[in-house]
Amino acid sequence: MAEVEGIYLDNNATTMVDPAIVQEMLPYFTEQFGNPSSMHNFGNKVGLAVKKARKQVQDLLGAEFDSEIIFTSCGTESDSTAILSALKAQPERKEIITTVVEHPAILSLCEYLEKEGYKIHKLHVDEKGRLDLEEYEELLDEKVAIVSVMWANNETGTIFPVEKMAEMANAKGVMFHTDAVQAVGKIPIDLKNSKIDMLSLSGHKLHAPKGIGVLYLRRGVRFRPLLRGGHQERGRRAGTENAASIVALGKATELAGEHMPFENTTVKAMRDRLEQGILAAVPNCFVTGDTENRLPNTANIAFEYIEGEAILMLLNKMGIAASSGSACTSGSLEPSHVMRAMGIPYTAAHGTIRFSFSRYNTMEEVEKVIEAVPPIVAKLRKLSPYWGENGPVAEPEKAFAPVYA
């Protein structure tokens, strides 16, 4: 397999495993391989390592008890477990509140549940991707089983006021879940002082490997497991513990906590420089999302009148990895559901590119990207039917209008 060299700006899709974390995992692949549920010494040592990791995750999330941390196989599993648990534990409640801009893990589950007869309320967002809390307040009542709102959006980085929303839900006796896979490690989280009942996190978004996640479950919240079998995770998630990955996630959360100031200063400065550099050099482009209130690592730029996929391919040729919308849906040429929800015009929504940073990026890389982007955009606009000699055509909607003789 060839080593992938280049500039990696797709950290909201997945991150590089930190070398220190790989080192931490290795002994659990080789020497410490016991099944942590076994009684013997092999298993016991692994059990202690899992305990330590649980504490590390607890610290980053500011959870009150380590028993509130349940290891799962990924963010998607955590999301499904949370929502299905709320429905099973409260069979009399048949409604769910979520948002139009959630990750497919939530949206496709809700789509399925809708077919099963549940009522799904999707909160709308404005042109900057912000929620209307009045709309939310009106929906909260005893018919709602659970509210599931992401902490930060994967495409734009826009942060939702989940702590406030959890308080509002709690006041009405409604369970609150947040998909925090993009937020954990990038912004401070203090669950013990919040009313959040459940939270999903994913290891591979914060430099741990893929295949490991966490469901935070507040003590006292009614729960029904999704994976049933052995008594692992106090009977809340069956399956042999993935010890090496759990240890890795523990270390990753510890490192993320240490690097949080760096993320919000140096990483943020790189993101800001990229946006400023590109916006200064490229006409007809703009930053999407709530620029006042978003993750420090995410830039989502809409380049009007061209296709995001084409931009990506040309960036890729230059060794720059970015993304057009969520990786889960790339391959489809539909503009992202997040862009459509914000009412971004089609001529711009098709050309959105997400650059997402990590602590491994450098300012030198940022300057290279700032140089690379303008010629790519210019080249593609030359081929665009929406683009004239010096700018957009006057009536772009007529560009493809059929001509009848």
Next chain:
Amino acid sequence: MMPVYLDNNATTPLDARVLEAMLPWLQGAHGNASSVHQAGRYARAALDTARQQVAELVNAHPSQVIFTSGGTEANNMIIKGTAAYYSAGTVAVSAIEHASVLTAADSLKRWGWQVQSLTVDADGIVCRPLALAADARLVSVMMANNETGVLQPVTEIAEQVRQLGALMHTDASQAAGKMPVDFRASGAHFMTLSAHKFYGPQGIGAVIMDKAQELQPLLHGGGQEKGLRGGTENIAAIVGFGCAAALAKAELVERTAHCQQLRQALEAQLQQISGVQILAETAPRLANTVMMTVQGFRGETVLMGLDRKGIAASSGSACHSEHVEPSHVLLAMGITPDAALSAIRISLGKQNTVADVDQLVAALTQLIAGVPQVALAS
């Protein structure tokens, strides 16, 4: 004294070659397999290779392989995911299934399903012909039992199940990598695999399925695994699974012969120890598994004693070790609760040696004879 690991049915040490295959995916290429850029394309290619390798281990087509986070998820997905397509009826599971099959089947009761427990004989083999309920929709019988190693006549059972128009699932978590497994020939519609039972990593497994059947996803999400299992692909673990499968296929004969030889030596010596009885001794079994009862002892006590001597074994399924209850598998075989509580499982692996077996026998002999626990000469 080197520690001796004889609990390979709980989990196996990762093969060094498997780790080597995985490391590049942990260290460098961090592509999300669903991304279109170059890193993502390498990941996609690696995923395809692993899918092929896993398919080949069990004679399935790569398109029939759905990666999951492990055997437990696969069992839950198959049982709940097939039930979702039928009106409530009966799900029939053998009395000796793994907890993940038994509890997943039980969870269907809230949807109005009946759970039928299929009885086994004194050797722990499912009794045939099955006395299936008329509305049986799904039958689940494992290929090899995790506690006794006893093989089940899956092909014969599948034939009967198919004649009745029901679906057949077999949990092959313990069988794959230890004996020839042929999905096509088995007659099963669904099969469960788990990588860490044959020197692959923990946290990865698969559903093998007849694509003509419907299966409701357990994890909804971003369309991965053809929409059947959401969640970013666990690429390093999948590559490890593929590599472990390829190695298991290539070395199956050798590994089986090695375990067979060690087990013969072990059982010959165990028979000399009074009070030790090997269970299902003459039944067809996995080459690596010995389940025995030790008269007058609690299994837990013997295990602790062995553990102090650096030997890891098990009293049954590891998932249950926090609860000291007689094994449901042994009770189903008609063994008394007292005898069941004295059970010890030895499960051998390719890394074990004759010296390991000798060390175990010496330690057991000492424990049982009540000899003061002096350190064994190493």
